[in-house]
Amino acid sequence: MSRFGREGAGSPAGVAPPGQEASVAGGLPPVLNALLRRLGDERELPDYAELQCRSNYSFLDGASHPEELVARARELGYRAIALTDECSVAGVVKAHVAMLEENETAGQRCEPLIQFVVGSSFRLHGEPESAPLELVALCQDREGYGNLVELITLARSRAVKGEYRIERRDFTDPPAGASDLSGLPNCLVILPLPYGATDAVLDEQVTWASAVFGERLWLGLCLLNRPRDAEHRARVLAAGARHRVPVVAVGDVRMHRRSCKPLLDTLAAIRLGQPVQACGYALAQNAEQHLRARDRLEMLYPPETLAESVRMARMCDFDLKRDLSYNYPEEIVPAGYSPAEYLCEQAYLGAAEKFPQGVPPAIAYCIEYELSLIAELRYEAYFLTVYDLVREARRRGILCQGRGSAANSVVCYCLGVTAADPLDTVPLFERFISKERNEPPDIDVDFEHQRREEVIQYIYQKYGRNRAALAAVVITYRSRGALRDVGKALGVDAAVIDAVAKGQQWWDGRSALLERMAEAGVDDTSPIAHLWAELVLRIHGFPRHLSQHPGGFVISRDQLSRIVPIENAAMPDRSVVQWDKDDLDAAGLLKVDVLALGMLTVLRRALAFVSAQRGEPWALHHIPPDCIPTYDMICRADTMGTFQIESRAQMSMLPRLRPREYYDLVIQVAIVRPGPIQGDMVHPYLRRRQKLERWTVPVAKDMPGKPRPPSLESALKRTLGVPIFQEQVMQIAVMAGGFSPGKADKLRRSMAAWRRKGGLEGFHDELIAGMVGNGYEREFADAIFRQMQGFGEYGFPESHAASFALLAYASAWLKHHHPQAFLAALLNSQPMGFYSPSQLVQDARRHGVRVLPVDVRYSGWEAALVRFDAPDDPCGQPLSAAVPMVPDDPCALRRVGVRLGLNQIKSLGEAAALRIEAARLRDGAFRSVADLALRAQLSRHDVQALAAADALRGLAGHRRAAAWQAADAVVQLDLLAEAEGAVVEPAPVLRAPSEAQEIVADYRALRLTLGRHPLALLRERLRGRGYLSSAELLDTPNGRRVWGCGIVVGRQRPGTAKGTVFVTLEDETGPLNVIVWPKVLETQRRALLGSRLMGVQGEWQQKEGVSHLIARRLVDLTAWLGQLETSSRDFH
Structure with a gap:
């Protein structure tokens, strides 16, 4: 065919041959040609x-x-x-x-x-x-x-x-x-x-x-x-x-579609940073670009x-899909080996180390089966790359642990990638890799969050930036961002936008959005209000920009930039591909997740402190399993700061489930998830665990001409007949429904996505028919399918829960036996977790941990352990030698405390803190504030930050005196630079701040106080209004109408709670949990979202060790806090 259209044509499309009229093809305007054709022969x-x-x-x-x-x-x-x-x-x-x-x-x-x-x-x-x-x-x-x-x-x-x-x-x-x-x-x-x-x-x-x-x-x-x-x-x-x-x-x-034109104009206005009415010719002239x-x-x-x-x-x-070939790098394989040979060797070497008494036959069979499937799918280099990253991290002393579906792999366990012993669970390799699924596996490895960057840079150095990059994350518009950007584009007043956005903490649709506008003073019947709401609705979920995945790396044998574009990330020394994880999966590109986990940082730091306390090296494997006092603490829901079992929902479940061994924790981690909750798995399991309900594993009837299917006992017995984990659903589909393992995995994937994409219903008839045909009752088959639908709200694989349960137990053991080490490690690992440093410190002090304030004479950059040689020792000594420790010995507990670090000061940089520490170690104690400023080369800002945090008390006295001396010290430094012998005025005698002023200053500078809790100062006033403390409420009979009050430290609205909001308050005696039902929320939204100090009137409920206040009325008492600055963790 000729380059210019049909064969034999000698001119470009739409161009007349030389010498002929070239202005219009065909001699007539296209519109007339079109009309003639349509009126004439009705051609297509x-x-x-x-x-x-x-x-x-x-x-x-x-x-x-x-x-x-x-x-x-x-x-x-x-x-x-x-x-x-x-x-x-x-x-x-x-x-x-x-x-x-x-x-x-x-x-x-x-x-x-x-x-x-x-x-x-x-x-x-x-x-x-x-x-x-x-x-x-x-x-x-x-x-x-x-x-x-x-x-x-x-x-x-x-x-x-x-x-x-x-x-x-x-x-x-x-x-x-x-x-x-x-x-x-x-x-x-x-x-x-x-x-x-x-x-x-x-x-x-x-x-x-x-x-x-x-x-x-x-x-x-x-x-x-x-x-x-x-x-x-x-x-x-x-x-x-x-x-x-x-x-x-x-x-x-x-x-x-043409109807998208208002949205297109709004997006253009957002891009240009101007209201729509000011964009002029920068907007499309009409709606034809559809x-x-x-x-x-x-x-x-x-x-x-x-x-x-x-x-x-x-x-x-x-x-x-057809043409985008991709190969994983193979340089990890030593010379003389094929990838398959090297993976096999390392797997069996690891197995011998994991099972020194001999590899059990079941484990050996799993290794052989997995290696054969890995070889068939040619994933050996992928496994070896992950193995290399884990090995390198451990060589550097970085804690790491694989999780997710990879924990279903015995090979991953033998390689040291995952830590959950396959003998403790029932690994299902098809949950991880399936030949029928024809999609790459996904190995997630958690590394210490403060040292993960070392692993990331190791990847770049090993493979080069043209062969390795992070996956993208598509940042989309959420409700508040959409409200703000669309409001600005429409020219809405900034104060009105701010008021509406602050009231929009979650997405409830168009009608609720109009209600928020009305609350902010906008006429919700006006055209601008309806246009604003409509555009927010349409832009919600729109891509805003690309960001970097938390740690998903794509690594290629060949040049990655010829597979997918690579661009600079916002962070230095990072590069990102233009595809997110779903794109990578669909395109068949393997991704290894180099993820950050704060608890691994905490565990490594805490174990280092324990090593110093005990005078011998301690690691995770030294933590004794099945510690009864640790499980007692867990059953009391005394788990603030621990891993996975520290949230309010977990704390509410712990006294009811009462974990007493490792596998109980596996279930505990998994059961407080939307999937089990929506699938109606929680209450049946709890009733059976508490022996309030009898249960048996369903047995198939004999069917003529068919062998009886295998018993479901191996799949259901460990969870008392209730399928809690994704792997169990897959096992039931295989054993009772006649599915192949690969097809069962497709079912599992449909379960996870059916609410978004549908597809699960396609398995309904086949599963029900298979189970009934194999002799199971229709009622049982229908119940199983309903539970599968529940997993559409997100459920854990057993392997993932098993990995997390290990860390949950280790953190709980440290909290119970070494609370000082655990607190110091938590403070030094911030930001992370559910709880603020203030809450963590108060919890530790309630457990008898002695916490010392920030002090330039003793504090380093980080929190540290100190030992007390006498009960009345006010300062303690740095813990440089072993202090004999006897578990659960109150005397031993009192001999160790925690000194807060300079990192707790909100306005002080690390460089200045390290200069303070270095100057003190090099030349001895500071003699005055001026001496400190001179030797540590501190700026005016640095000295003022130290004074505001009360870190100069040992050198200058109380805060006001310290602030004067801080200013004077900087003046002296300036004078020294100009002339010697300059006269410096003596410091005046200043009145010490009141207790309330000290607390306000503590929160402003440190975000916590070691003085009394703010509500202790308000207690008489609160008591006069009928407000009970958290401790007093615990002694109140169930069902009593009461008033409670506390500083708001958290608000949550889980997707499974049907609009209910859970608020956590805190007073001087502990936390108070409040439940706000949707009807109360509708009428008292302003107090719910706006209060920093909240009063609550409602019904007190206390059962099975779980207590909460069911709100009937909310009162905003924030004004009582005066200048006190507080913050809360809301809707995360």
């Missing part, structure tokens, strides 16, 4: 492919999701659609998956299929604003795709995050180190000629592009019903004729230009 509409289309992955420059664009294009009967987001392919995987789904549906209905074309667009840097130069590139094949994504990588690498820079010379003279991208080989290029440009500008652009791209260049004709469309069409067609370049119809699409019906296109475009779009699409034969 012309085929069309949209080849210039941006989605919302152009970030604020597209108003539709990729899936919406693909679905709409097929609905309109397009032959193909290209996604050409600006310098990005972030949306192409989602579009490709949508194309597969659309074509599956079309195939079932015998409808035409749609082709998806991968592309991108670029606005070249350095061009005049009056004549911008934009290129649209479309991939013809795998080589072209590699060239395109490498070009995107190059453009992104030159700019800060979110921007790019590409110039003409990049297509003719690529920079050193890049592949030869001259002319962008194997890509078709469209040059959309600028609207309103002169012939000279058009000729210059076409001349340059023709020289660079040759016969792979088309001129883009974009007609959007603008006033000068006829002139523009004539100019483009004439330029094509002069330069003998074909012309193709394009739509410069930004939205899938996917238009083919009869509409037929009226606008010359028929040859429409046909050319289809011909171009047919020349693009790149398929993401």
Whole structure:
């Protein structure tokens, strides 16, 4: 076929042969041609492919999701659609998956299929604003795709995050180190000629592009019903004729439907940082940049230009799933080994170490089975890469532990990647890897959060930045961000926006949003209110920008930047691919998750303190299992600061479930999840555990001509007949429903996604029929399926819970036996966990831990342990030698305390703190504030921060005196710099602050106090109003109507609680849990969300060690706090 359209044609599409009229193809305007055809022979509409289309992955420059664009294009009967987001392919995987789904549906209905074309667009840097130069590139094949994504990588690498820079010379003279991208080989290029440009500008652009791209260049004709469309069409067609370049119809699409225009304008206003009414010509002139019906296109475009779009699409034969080959690196494999041989050797070496008495036959069988499947799927190099990371971390003394579905792998356990002993659970390898699923495994490894960066940089150093990068996370609009951005775009007053946003803590839909507006004084019947609400509703969930995954790394044997574009992350020394984890899975790219876990940092730090206390090295494996006092503490829900069992929901469950051994903790970790709650698994399990309900494992009836299926006892006995874990559901599907292991895993994946995507119902009939056909009662089969639906709300795999239970027990053991070490480690590992340093310190002090204040004479940067040689020792000595410890000995407990570190001071930097510590160690004690400032080279800000935190008390007295001396010390330093012998005025005698003033100052500077709790000062006033303390409430009979009060430290609204909000208050005697039902919330929302000191009137409930106050009335008492600054952890 000729380059210029049909065979035998000698002119570009839409261009008359030389010597003939070239202004209009066919001699008549396209609209008349279209009308004549439609009135005449009623021929079919012309085929069309949209080849210039941006989605919302152009970030604020597209108003539709990729899936919406693909679905709409097929609905309109397009032959193909290209996604050409600006310098990005972030949306192409989602579009490709949508194309597969659309074509599956079309195939079932015998409808035409749609082709998806991968592309991108670029606005070249350095061009005049009056004549911008934009290129649209479309991939013809795998080589072209590699060239395109490498070009995107190059453009992104030159700019800060979110921007790019590409110039003409990049297509003719690529920079050193890049592949030869001259002319962008194997890509078709469209040059959309600028609207309103002169012939000279058009000729210059076409001349340059023709020289660079040759016969792979088309001129883009974009007609959007603008006033000068006829002139523009004539100019483009004439330029094509002069330069003998074909012309193709394009739509410069930004939205899938015309109705998205208000949203498109709003996004543009957000992008430009101006209200819509001030954007003027920066907004699209009309709503034509949508996917238009083919009869509409037929009226606008010359028929040859429409046909050319289809011909171009047919020349693009790149398929993401089929053509995107990917290989994992193999340099971890020593010379002389194949990956399979080395993995096998290391697995068996690890097995011998894990099972010194001999590898049990069941474990040996699992190893053989797993290794054979890993080899069949060619995942050996992936396992070895993760093994290398774990080995390197341990070589550096970094605690790490695998979790998630990888803990179902015995090979991972033998390699030391995971820690949960497979003999303690029932590993189900198909939950981790399935041949039928045909998707890559996902190994999650947690590392200490303060040292994970070392592992990340090790990956970059080992594999290079062109072969390794972090996965992306798509940051989407949530309710408050959408409210703020849309409100600004609509020109709403900033104070009104702030008031509405503060009242919108969660997403309840359009009607609730209008209620929030009314509460903020907005007329909720006004057009602007309804437009604001409508646009927020539409933008909710829209991509805002790309960020970096918490730790998901993509590592390739070959150049990664030819598989997916890499761009700079906001953090230094980080780079990110443009695909998120779902995209990577769909494209078949393996990802290893190098995750950060604060509790691992706490455990490593706490064990270091324990080693110092005991005078011998202590590690996790030294912690004795099955410690009765530790489990007693857990059963009392005395778990603040521990791992996984410290949340309010977990604390409420602990006294009822009463864990007494490791596997009980596995269940405890997993059962307080939306899946088991929604699947009605919690209460049956608790009743059976408390022996309030008898249970038996269902047994199949004998079916004629069929062997009896295996007993479900192995699947259900360990959880008392209630399927709590995902693996159990898979086992039931295999054992009772006749599913293969791979199909059972597909069922499991459908369970996890059915509320979002559907698909679970497709398994219903097959599962029920299989179970009933194997002799199980229909009632039992239906109950199992209902529980599967519950897992759609998120449930834990048993392997994951087993991994987390190990850390939960270790943290609880440390909290009970070494509370000082545990507190110091928690403080030094912030930020992390549910609780603030203030709450952690108060909890430790209630447990008898002595905590000493920040003091420049003794404190280092971090909290440290000190020993007391006498009960009345006010300062203690640094714990540099072993202090004999006897577990549970109160005397031993009192001999060790915690000294707060300088890191607790809100306004003091680490560099200044380290200079203080170094100066003290080098030259001895500080003699005065001036001596401190001079020797530690402190700034005015540093000294003032120390004074405000009361860290100068030992040198200068109380806060006010210290503040005076701090200012005086800085003055002295200034005078010393100017002249010796200068006279310094003596310090005046200042009155010490009151207790209340000290507490306010403590919270402002340290976010905690070692003085009395603020509510202790208000207790008489509270008691006069009838408010009981938390301790007094614990002695109150169940069902009594009472008043409680406390500082708000947390608000939560779990998705499974049907709108109920849980508030945690705190007073001087401990925490108080409050439950706010939706009806109370509706009438008292302002007090619920606005209070820092909250009074609550309601019904006191106390049962089975669990207590809470059911709110009937909420009172905002924040004014009573005066200048006290408090904060709460809300809706995380």
